[in-house]
Structure formats: structure tokens, C-alpha cells
Amino acid sequence: MTPDEIVRTFVDHYHRRGHRDAPESSLVPPPGDPVLFTTSGMHPLTPYLLGRPHPGGRRLVNVQRCLRTTDLDEVGDRTHLTVFDMLGSWSLGDYDIATSLRWGYELLTEGFGIDPGRLHATVFGGDDQVGPDETALDTWTGLGVPVESTGAENWWSNGPTGPCGPDSEIFVWTGDGPPSGSPGTDERWMEVWNHVQMRHHRHPDGRLTPLPMSSIDTGMGLERLEMVLRGGRSVFEGAGLTPWVGAVRDRWDLRGEDLRVVADHLRSAVVVLGDGVRPGNTGRGYVLRRLVRRALTVLWRDDPARGLTGLPLDAYRDTLRRFRQESEVGPLRELLLEEERRFRGLLDRGRPLVDRVRARGPLTERDYHWLHDTHGLPRDLVDGLLAEAA
Structure with missing residues (x-):
């Protein structure tokens, strides 16, 4: 698939499930935003994840250009880029993580034709404040996808304070031969998609309090997905690079x-x-x-x-x-x-x-x-x- 075909397949998948387009934001956030660059598709939607009604409704989808300075030292390997396009979907207080993961699995295996045997998931295993994500674990197990439980690696936050919550990451096997190990033990498992449950607000003292509503934020790198679908070994083999x-x-x-x-x-x-x-x-x-x-x-x-x-x-x-x-x-x-x-x-x-x-x-x-x-x-x-x- 070309990048345009990938985007069309992704967006159409969510349109059929009642999502409406969220406009792409500038790479440079508006005045007053403390973030230097738009780092994810969810960043421009932060007010709506915190409870403000979105004019497009409670189900959204888009493609957002992002820049992450945190990845600069990683650039040079086969999977990291400074600027990339993020495919994103959102449930603003609507459906739950089980629905999001099932729809994601359908898109990867049926829409994009990825062999289910090449998939592996990770989920949040719990810490001293929040228990393990049993819903995500049960969903993946029911779909027949192997799961690895981790700690901080599967907790997503937009910074030291603000909205946060457990996430479930989907990995695809990129090595030769049959898959082996897990994402935590073999780097040939490459992360392609992250499904985050925005359920908590972290305060400056570290406390967590519930958000007004529980939302789902997903993000998948276009260039990484293109690499998988091309059977390539590097994102630098894609059409944009x-x-x-x-x-x-x-x-x-x-x-x-x-x-x-x-x-x-x-x-x-x-x-x-x-x-x-x-x-x-x-x-x-x-x-x-x-x-x-x-x-x-x-x-x-x-x-x-x-x-x-x-x-x-x-x-x-x-x-x-x-x-x-x-x-x-x-x-x-x-x-x-x-x-x-x-x-x-x-x-x-x-x-x-x-x-x-x-x-x-x-x-x-x-x-x-x-x-x-x-x-x-x-x-x-x-x-x-x-x-x-x-």
C-alpha cells in the first residue's frame, strides 16, 4: 500500500464506525501552549479529553504531523524519525478499551492483511496506585494475541502532570523466520500502535484523580505501518523518506x-x-x-x-x-x-x-x-x- 492508501484504509475503517474527521493542527502549537511542537495527535485534543464537548462529536479520527525532540538521540536506527505522521482515533467518553482493541485488531488483520501470528501486545501490569489492566489483558487473550504485562512502559502521560492512564501497545514481528520472545526480550518486535485509556489526572504531588470521563486515544505511526506492509527493514525505505x-x-x-x-x-x-x-x-x-x-x-x-x-x-x-x-x-x-x-x-x-x-x-x-x-x-x-x- 502507498501512504495515501494506508491513510484512506485507516480513516474509512473508523468512518464506518461513526467517527468524524478532526482537523489536522499545525506542527507549531498556538501561543500560550507550553509544548514546543505538536508531539502527538492527542495534544491538540487535550481540552476535549478533559471533558469539553468537541464540535465533531465523541468519535474522531485524523492524521497529524508530529515532531518529538525526545527521539532525537534515537534517530539513526531503523524505526525512529524526528518528524512523522500519526494516524489517530478517539473515543471522548464513548466506547471502552475492549472495543478499541477489537477494532484495532480487525483493522490490522483484515483491513491491512497482517498475519495475526505476527502480533504481540503489552498491557499495564499495575503499580502502587493503579491495578493491572485486566480488561485489555482479557481482550487480547480472547483474540488469541500473546500478551506481556509491564509497568511504567505501559503508562502514558502527556508530561509530569495532566491527563494520563494505562495503555496497550501493539507490536508486529519484523524479523526473519517465526516470531520468538516478546517485545521486552526481542527488539525485532516493533511497536506500531498505542491504545491509551485517559482515565486519570496526575497532580504536581503525584496524586491521581479520576478525569470527568474516561476516553480512548490511539496513535499509530504511518511510516512504521508502511514499513510493515512493505515487508521492509527500515522506515527510511518508505515513500516519504x-x-x-x-x-x-x-x-x-x-x-x-x-x-x-x-x-x-x-x-x-x-x-x-x-x-x-x-x-x-x-x-x-x-x-x-x-x-x-x-x-x-x-x-x-x-x-x-x-x-x-x-x-x-x-x-x-x-x-x-x-x-x-x-x-x-x-x-x-x-x-x-x-x-x-x-x-x-x-x-x-x-x-x-x-x-x-x-x-x-x-x-x-x-x-x-x-x-x-x-x-x-x-x-x-x-x-x-x-x-x-x-
């Missing part, structure tokens, strides 16, 4: 993790630029700056002469979504090139400073703070210069 992987590989001699990091970070930087964010030293601007500079650090590790000039951004208009005219791509390219120039200048100024501090011995926390606060050299850049000199 292959143009970037091809452009990077054709332009520079990169392979493996380096190729994936550069392709992901440049693609993500263009998406963020397209949503109006500009490089800076704080907040969203710093996330964008970090993406560009991490890509450049990989490129310059073997050849400092490499640069972003000529990167064919206009060939990847689908990545941008918001940009439709040729004239709108030029300014994005200039912003990337300007950030490259700034980074080269910072490296030129930073090398002698780091060398001088390093000559006294291993860098201390005080050294890192001085280099950052006095000279604007962030820790990851300093570490890069240290590695370069080693």
Missing part, C-alpha cells in the same frame, strides 16, 4: 546510520522551516538549529568541504505541505545556507577555545558552562570538537 535518502546518498558518500541521520534531520529541518520557525538559540528555533547542525556535523566529519548548496528542495514539495509555489522554496534554501555559514563561523572560533581548555585536562561541568555561557558553544558542539581532535 526515499527521496531524501536518495538525494543525500547521491550527493555525499554516506551509508548506514550517518545516511539516516542526515536524511532525517534535513527533511525535518525543512518541515519546521515550512511551518514558519527560524533558527535561534532558544525554544523551537534551537531545535531547528540543532537539527541542521547535527546533520552538518555528520557531513563534515569526513569532509569539511561538504555543504548544503544545491540541495534540491523543490523536488520534495510534498514534505512541505504548506508550500506550493516555486518562488517559496528559494527563501528556505537561503535560510539553510545562512545557518551553515553561521555554524562554520562558530566552529572556526570554537576550535582554539576548546583546544585551550582541553590542554588542561578532561573538561569539567564548569568548563562546559563557561564555553556555553561566555562563548555560545553548546555541549553537543563542544563534544563534537573534542571528538574531532581525538
Whole structure:
């Protein structure tokens, strides 16, 4: 299936079950929202999960572009991306977790044709505040899907405080040969879908109190599902990533993790630029700056002469979504090139400073703070210069 076919199959499945479309939100949350970027499909729906009536009703479905800074250090493996599309469905005080899991199982096995023998589920096994999720456990057992009970891994929250609850994660076997082990013992089990029961509110002191209504929030990464349906080994083989992987590989001699990091970070930087964010030293601007500079650090590790000039951004208009005219791509390219120039200048100024501090011995926390606060050299850049000199 193509990504468009996957989306259509997903949305139609929920339309037939009374769900209405929830509009996709910007990757950049509105003013006043403390979150830097939209990290999940549920984030824009938080007020409705807390009890406010949604104009679309109590059953919703959509596709939401997301960005997770928490996954930056994982990018480079075969399954993690900085920017990705999330397929989501919601029950706002309507049906329960058993219904959600059964519908999810039907979609995966009948709608997408995944062999039931390649599925494994995990459920919340309980802690000192909340008991085990016996409903989810019984539902999976009744469907014939093997289940693993865990602790904190199957508790979902939107932060240290706010709505939260037990979740059930669905994994697909991606290894060769028959499935073995469990998600907790074999990394070839890849998570594709999470079904969360929004039942509690966590307070600053750690207390849990019931929400006004119990809701269901599900999220499934489009790129991971496409990987499963293609029988691939990496999300970078999907339709949305292959143009970037091809452009990077054709332009520079990169392979493996380096190729994936550069392709992901440049693609993500263009998406963020397209949503109006500009490089800076704080907040969203710093996330964008970090993406560009991490890509450049990989490129310059073997050849400092490499640069972003000529990167064919206009060939990847689908990545941008918001940009439709040729004239709108030029300014994005200039912003990337300007950030490259700034980074080269910072490296030129930073090398002698780091060398001088390093000559006294291993860098201390005080050294890192001085280099950052006095000279604007962030820790990851300093570490890069240290590695370069080693």
C-alpha cells in the first residue's frame, strides 16, 4: 500500500464506525501552549479529553504531523524519525478499551492483511496506585494475541502532570523466520500502535484523580505501518523518506546510520522551516538549529568541504505541505545556507577555545558552562570538537 492508501484504509475503517474527521493542527502549537511542537495527535485534543464537548462529536479520527525532540538521540536506527505522521482515533467518553482493541485488531488483520501470528501486545501490569489492566489483558487473550504485562512502559502521560492512564501497545514481528520472545526480550518486535485509556489526572504531588470521563486515544505511526506492509527493514525505505535518502546518498558518500541521520534531520529541518520557525538559540528555533547542525556535523566529519548548496528542495514539495509555489522554496534554501555559514563561523572560533581548555585536562561541568555561557558553544558542539581532535 502507498501512504495515501494506508491513510484512506485507516480513516474509512473508523468512518464506518461513526467517527468524524478532526482537523489536522499545525506542527507549531498556538501561543500560550507550553509544548514546543505538536508531539502527538492527542495534544491538540487535550481540552476535549478533559471533558469539553468537541464540535465533531465523541468519535474522531485524523492524521497529524508530529515532531518529538525526545527521539532525537534515537534517530539513526531503523524505526525512529524526528518528524512523522500519526494516524489517530478517539473515543471522548464513548466506547471502552475492549472495543478499541477489537477494532484495532480487525483493522490490522483484515483491513491491512497482517498475519495475526505476527502480533504481540503489552498491557499495564499495575503499580502502587493503579491495578493491572485486566480488561485489555482479557481482550487480547480472547483474540488469541500473546500478551506481556509491564509497568511504567505501559503508562502514558502527556508530561509530569495532566491527563494520563494505562495503555496497550501493539507490536508486529519484523524479523526473519517465526516470531520468538516478546517485545521486552526481542527488539525485532516493533511497536506500531498505542491504545491509551485517559482515565486519570496526575497532580504536581503525584496524586491521581479520576478525569470527568474516561476516553480512548490511539496513535499509530504511518511510516512504521508502511514499513510493515512493505515487508521492509527500515522506515527510511518508505515513500516519504526515499527521496531524501536518495538525494543525500547521491550527493555525499554516506551509508548506514550517518545516511539516516542526515536524511532525517534535513527533511525535518525543512518541515519546521515550512511551518514558519527560524533558527535561534532558544525554544523551537534551537531545535531547528540543532537539527541542521547535527546533520552538518555528520557531513563534515569526513569532509569539511561538504555543504548544503544545491540541495534540491523543490523536488520534495510534498514534505512541505504548506508550500506550493516555486518562488517559496528559494527563501528556505537561503535560510539553510545562512545557518551553515553561521555554524562554520562558530566552529572556526570554537576550535582554539576548546583546544585551550582541553590542554588542561578532561573538561569539567564548569568548563562546559563557561564555553556555553561566555562563548555560545553548546555541549553537543563542544563534544563534537573534542571528538574531532581525538
